[in-house]
Amino acid sequence: MGRLAVILPAAGRSTRFGDPSQKKVYAELDGRAVWLRALDPFLTHGEVEQIIVAISPEDREMFDRRYRDKAAFLNLDVIEGGEERADTVARALGRIPPACDLVAIHDAARPCLTGELAAAVIAAGREHGAALLAIPVRDTIKRDGGDGLTTETVPRDGLYLAQTPQVFRRDWLEAAYARRDVGGPAATDDAQLVEAIGHRCVLVPGSAYNIKITAQEDLKLAAALLEIQSGRDRGRDPSPHPFEDEPPAWAELPKIDPNRLFGP
Template sequence: MSKLKSISILLSHPIYAVVPAAGIGARMGSDTPKQYLTINDIAIIEYALTPLLADERIKMVIVSLGADDQWFQQLAIAQHPKLKAVIGGAQRADSVLAALDAIDDDGVVLVHDAARPCLTKQDIDLLIDNASMESGAIVGSLVRDTMKRVTSEGIIESTVSREFLYHALTPQMFPINRLKQTMIDALAQGVNVTDEASAMEWAQMPIKMLNGRSDNIKVTRPEDLQLAEVFLQGQGKINQSQEKS
């Protein structure tokens, strides 16, 4: 199938976005879930949602929240007309499924991490231009460092070739109904569904790995906040005058 034909098939279907945000981010060592920590007085999840909500091709953005979430409704972005909030689950896969249940449509979905504040229109365009109803796609970043495999005791066992190795990033884009059913089936079989691609890999669906931007980092540890701020400044989402005001 040609690229142009793939694009036309994709754009003939409605496009949705899902952002699982029910996690607590224990590794951040904060009482506040990491997606609600702020950079320049703006919550990480607000940065993550903004490019999705701004994209006219995306019909709706569904956020999966924790049952006891007390932060989201305090954000101005929570009132956006394209945004819908649902209650997620204990695991990422549960939260994604809860959001997919709220979509009564046969289209495609981009799933994006709430703790990735540096998403750009460039990566969204990359996915929409290259995914199709027959082949899902994700953005990734080529591994640059020497990779080591270690034992359970932390002793280096071997050096792993980094050729053809990628860091899997988000968004990840798949047909809604196929993703939903595959995730249900994979979980029922005890598959460790760490991201949407892992479920689709289990179902042997062809998935394109696209070269996304390496600044699309996930805030997982305290030092990631500073790095994300630097990247957001570089993207023009924070400027020096705002930072000093």
């Protein structure tokens, strides 16, 4: 069995965060930076060979000043990303060692990912070649005509909200990125690029708790979700780490059948 490389793109501009003094991935969440919390589920996963954190060149001085010791202790490979997210991921792919045949990409702004969810999507990615966390759309969807008025109600049957991590065979992901500029609209996630070269991606049940920090108020929501996950708000001891003595919950999940999701 090959090894797993993890890419954490953290080079975004955070234009919607609303705090000109810092980017969202460097904001503190319960005493730790958002990007560090996003890494937690991968630090003790047995298959992880390499973790690449891709930062903006303009953040290098600040990053080294705040996090150099932590990055060294965690053996992180810190690189400078590109102008767009796809450029950042492409640069990271070039740093992955030959031993890694599987790649997980996780948003640096998703700090509430659990070890169970990470392990489930990694297992599905290894079995099927491409997998992502996703949750079904529950709200009614309206289409705007560009003038603030509705033009239709979009049926939500079969619609999912994509999350990360997204996990792929390395050769599929490299082939997808080699063709990322060939026609069509700009991809909004890595799974879209892999789909464009003919590979379907397995949907692994995600969680509404696996939120992405976009605006400052999301930090308060994330802090509350971390409280719930740890059990502190209900007076219980924090849950044991999923890779300590007790077997992780994901190990008991049934294998994912892509036919159940997509049909034969």
